[in-house]
Amino acid sequence: MKRRAFLTSAGAGLAATTVAAPAIAQSQPEIKWRLASSYPKSLDTIYGGVELIAQRVAAATDGKFQIRTFAAGEIVPALQVLDAVQNGTVECGQSTAYFYIGKDPTFCFDTAMPFGLNTRQHIAWMMHGGGLELMREVFRGYNIHHIPAGNTTAQMGGWFRKEIKSVEDLSGIKMRIGGLAGQIMSKLGVVPQQLGGGDIYPALERGTIDATEFVGPHDDEKLGFHKVAKYYYSPGWWEGTGQIPLMINIGAWEQLPKSYQVILEQACWEANSWMIAKYDTLNAAALKRLVAGGAQLRTFPRDVMQECERLSFALYDELAATNPRFKKVYEQWKAFREQEILWFRFAENAFDSYIYSQSARRG
Numbered sequence: 001m002k003r004r005a006f007l008t009s010a011g012a013g014l015a016a017t018t019v020a021a022p023a024i025a026q027s028q029p030e031i032k033w034r035l036a037s038s039y040p041k042s043l044d045t046i047y048g049g050v051e052l053i054a055q056r057v058a059a060a061t062d063g064k065f066q067i068r069t070f071a072a073g074e075i076v077p078a079l080q081v082l083d084a085v086q087n088g089t090v091e092c093g094q095s096t097a098y099f100y101i102g103k104d105p106t107f108c109f110d111t112a113m114p115f116g117l118n119t120r121q122h123i124a125w126m127m128h129g130g131g132l133e134l135m136r137e138v139f140r141g142y143n144i145h146h147i148p149a150g151n152t153t154a155q156m157g158g159w160f161r162k163e164i165k166s167v168e169d170l171s172g173i174k175m176r177i178g179g180l181a182g183q184i185m186s187k188l189g190v191v192p193q194q195l196g197g198g199d200i201y202p203a204l205e206r207g208t209i210d211a212t213e214f215v216g217p218h219d220d221e222k223l224g225f226h227k228v229a230k231y232y233y234s235p236g237w238w239e240g241t242g243q244i245p246l247m248i249n250i251g252a253w254e255q256l257p258k259s260y261q262v263i264l265e266q267a268c269w270e271a272n273s274w275m276i277a278k279y280d281t282l283n284a285a286a287l288k289r290l291v292a293g294g295a296q297l298r299t300f301p302r303d304v305m306q307e308c309e310r311l312s313f314a315l316y317d318e319l320a321a322t323n324p325r326f327k328k329v330y331e332q333w334k335a336f337r338e339q340e341i342l343w344f345r346f347a348e349n350a351f352d353s354y355i356y357s358q359s360a361r362r363g
Helices: 002-027 047-059 078-086 107-111 119-128 131-140 181-185 197-206 216-225 250-255 257-294 302-322 325-346 348-362
Strands: 031-037 065-068 092-094 144-151 159-160 174-176 191-193 231-235 243-249 296-299
Touching: 031 047, 031 078, 047 065, 047 092, 047 144, 047 159, 047 243, 047 257, 065 181, 065 257, 078 092, 078 144, 078 197, 078 243, 107 181, 107 243, 107 325, 119 131, 119 144, 119 325, 131 144, 131 325, 144 257, 174 197, 181 191, 181 302, 197 216, 216 257, 243 250, 243 257, 302 325, 325 348
Parallel strands: 031 065, 031 092, 174 191, 231 296
Antiparallel strands: 092 243, 144 243, 159 231
C-alpha cells in the first residue's frame, strides 16, 4: 500500500509539474513595442544591434514580448529619437546620446568625450566605475530608462576634401561632426554640421559640407564617403569609444514584468559585445579595400591634436562652472580617467606598442 501510495503521489507531482510550466508561461503578458533607430538599415552593424535585441527578447519569452524595429525616418527623423521616446510616441529607441547635447552637454559622457576613455575603459566606467548610475540619473530627467546596447569602438577622424597640415588648414571647413567635438572644432574655424547617417553623403557630394566624420571603415565604405573625399584621417580624438544605448520610455519600462526587464537588459549587453566584436572584425578588411580604391590615409598633425586637447579640457571646465549635472559627472569621470590611464599606460600600451612596432618592422 505504501509503495502504491508513493507512486500515486509521485505521479500526481509529475503531472502538476507538467501543467505548471506552461501555466506559468501563459501567465506572462503579450507585449508589443516599437523601436525607432537613428540609423539606416544599410548600417548592418549598428542597426543590426537592435535587430539582435529584438530576436533575443522574442526567443527568451516564447514570442510574448515583441519589439518591432524601425530605421531612421520610418517613424521619426534620425535626430528626434530621444524626443519620441520621452514623449511616448515609441516605447524605445536606438540613438547616440551626444546627438542631444543641445538639451544638455552632459549627454556626451554617455557616448564619448573628446580625448576621453577608450572602449574598454568606458565599459569599465559604466559597469563598475559609477558611470551607469550617473547617466541613468541624467536620462531619467528626460523620462527615459537607459541601457548600453552597442559600441562602435574607436572611430576614425573622418574624410576631407583637402589635406590638413596645420591648425590653420581647418579654418572655414564645413564639417559634419557631432557632440562636443563640433564646439571644439568651431574654435579653430570649422563650421560644424549635425546630420543623420543617411543625409551625409548627399551633403558631401553637393559640397554643402567639405568634410565628415562618422564611424569607421566598414560603415564609411557602405555610405560611400571615399567617392567624394579622398583624405581619410585618424585618430577620431573625439570618440575613443562610441556607446549607443537603448533608450526606453520610463512608463513602458516600469510596466514590464521583472523577468522581461532582465531579459531585455541581458539582450542589450549581448548586443554591446556583439557590435564591438563585429566592428573589430570588419573594419580591418574595409580599410584595406578603401586604400586599394584610392583613399589616402593621414594622421592629424601633432599641433592639431595638442590644440584640440587643450581646447577640450578648457571647454569641460567652462561647462562644469555653469552646469551642475555636467560638473557632477565630469569630476567623477575625470578621476576615473586618470586612474585608467595609469593602468593602461604600464600594461596595455606596453604590450600593444611592442606588437605594432614589430609588425611595422616586418612590413
